[in-house]
Amino acid sequence: MVAKTFVPVLLAFFVLTLATPNALSAERGVLVREAVIYLSPDITSSKLGEAGRGREMILLDRSKNWLHVEALLGFAKTPDPAFVEDEDMEGKTISGWILDTGLVWESTPNGDRILFGAAVDSEDEASRRHGRRGADQDALRLYRRVYDLFPTSPLAGEGLYRAADVKWQIEKSDVMSRPSAREKDASMREGMDEQPMKQVIKKFPGTKWADLAAFHLLDNKMCGDWQGTSKCPDKEAEMYEKYVKEHPQSPSAPEALYRATFRRAALVEIYKTEEQAKKSEESKSRAIALAQQLVSQYPQSDWSARGQMLLYLLQQGVPAYGNVVQ
Numbered sequence: 001m002v003a004k005t006f007v008p009v010l011l012a013f014f015v016l017t018l019a020t021p022n023a024l025s026a027e028r029g030v031l032v033r034e035a036v037i038y039l040s041p042d043i044t045s046s047k048l049g050e051a052g053r054g055r056e057m058i059l060l061d062r063s064k065n066w067l068h069v070e071a072l073l074g075f076a077k078t079p080d081p082a083f084v085e086d087e088d089m090e091g092k093t094i095s096g097w098i099l100d101t102g103l104v105w106e107s108t109p110n111g112d113r114i115l116f117g118a119a120v121d122s123e124d125e126a127s128r129r130h131g132r133r134g135a136d137q138d139a140l141r142l143y144r145r146v147y148d149l150f151p152t153s154p155l156a157g158e159g160l161y162r163a164a165d166v167k168w169q170i171e172k173s174d175v176m177s178r179p180s181a182r183e184k185d186a187s188m189r190e191g192m193d194e195q196p197m198k199q200v201i202k203k204f205p206g207t208k209w210a211d212l213a214a215f216h217l218l219d220n221k222m223c224g225d226w227q228g229t230s231k232c233p234d235k236e237a238e239m240y241e242k243y244v245k246e247h248p249q250s251p252s253a254p255e256a257l258y259r260a261t262f263r264r265a266a267l268v269e270i271y272k273t274e275e276q277a278k279k280s281e282e283s284k285s286r287a288i289a290l291a292q293q294l295v296s297q298y299p300q301s302d303w304s305a306r307g308q309m310l311l312y313l314l315q316q317g318v319p320a321y322g323n324v325v326q
Contacts (some may be wrong), residue, residue, distance in 0.1 A: 027059040029069075030145040033102035033119040041066035041097045043234035048096040049073070051133065053122060054141025056148070057103060065100045104149070112146055112153035119143040119159070123166065140166040157200070158263045161209035165194035168216055184232065191220035211250030215243060218256075230270045230279075241290070254294065254303035261290040261310050266321035268314070275310075288314050 031051055039046040041063045051057070051071045061068035073092035088116060104111045126135035143166065146159030153159075171192040180189035197213040204210050218239055223232035233319035240260035244253050264287035271280035291314065294307035313320045 024069075027105055027107070028149060029057045029059060029103040029105040030115060030142070030149055031055050031057065031103055032142070035098045035102065037069075037094050037096035037098055039096060040266035041068070043099075045067075045097075049094050051094075051098070051140075053118060053138040054145055056145065057098070059105075060095070062100070063097075066097050067100045067103070068095075068097055070095045071098075112150035112155050112159075115142055115146045115149065116159060117154045119146065119162065119274055123162075135168055136166060137293075140170075157204040157209045158209055160203060161213060162201045164200050164213060165216070167196055168192050168219075172219065179225050184227050184229075185222055186223055189224060192216075194220065195304055207274065208249070208251055211247040212252055214247060215250065215252035215256060218243065226266075226270075228266055228270065228273065230274060233263040233266050233270065236260075237267070248297075254298040257290060257294045257298070257306050258303040258310075259292060261287055261307055263319065264290055265310055265314055269319050269321050284314060287320075 001044035031053055033053065035051045035106045036043075036299075037048045037051060039048055049071070051073060053319065056072040057067070058070040058072065059067060060070060071094045071245050073094060104114050119139050122132075122135045122139035122142060125131040126139055132138075138274075140163050143163035144160045146153065147163070150156060175190060175192060178189065183189055194217055197216050200213040201210045221239060222236055226232040237260045240256045241261070243256045246259070247253055247256075250256075264283050268287065271277070271283060288311060291307045291311035295304050295311065298304045310320055
């Protein structure tokens, strides 16, 4: 008789569980401090490891001022496998106890702003000469977690972009320090990982964050060293001009237009060395037109002032490229 009544009760519980999956779902949180992970809820117990800022925690249980968590320290449990941080490749996951402080949960009021603020603070720390070690990676993770934990937040797009930007800058510093960075052909060097930037474009199309991400992607297409020939600056100018046409409202549009202008101005002298006088004159005309566009279209930008300087040099016949002394 007991067994007969137990089965429908168990079935009812199973149906209820399926109907309310969030009731048993684990709560996710993100650290805005460094935390020691202990074997048991006691600071005298064995230390299993440490988790830095921006690391994700899955709540398993609570005990007074302690939390039993699964600390996601590796790529295996990263929420979105499309975004991979270098230090996440080891796939570490630790279960243990941490003190119940310095964690932002999905339910935390203004949690998105707290994470974003912590990310900005870490990025500022990373820019200091004697800043906290690993602060750049902290910023990367914290920005990313704004999007992971609060995907509908007004800060989600910027958080995802800033995470991609920090990662891009870290990789670019490394890539450009190698001998291959001076190769004329961009394909001869290992470029920056484009996936994070492409994810920004995919997740937030038509936003300024997507525009900024698209501008970054041009870095991988730039020549390392022009080696005094016209092919590279001509190709690069075309790419920058195309970017401005496709992203006229982008915060990076003035810079792209300036870079296109400079390359056209450089070609004036380069074509002379290649004994192509006609192309030299055409480049001068195109450079002047681009400089005038920059000055008129983006008058408040610092790049506009630099464009004005290039326009002056072109009109005066002063070489804008090379070591020519008149």
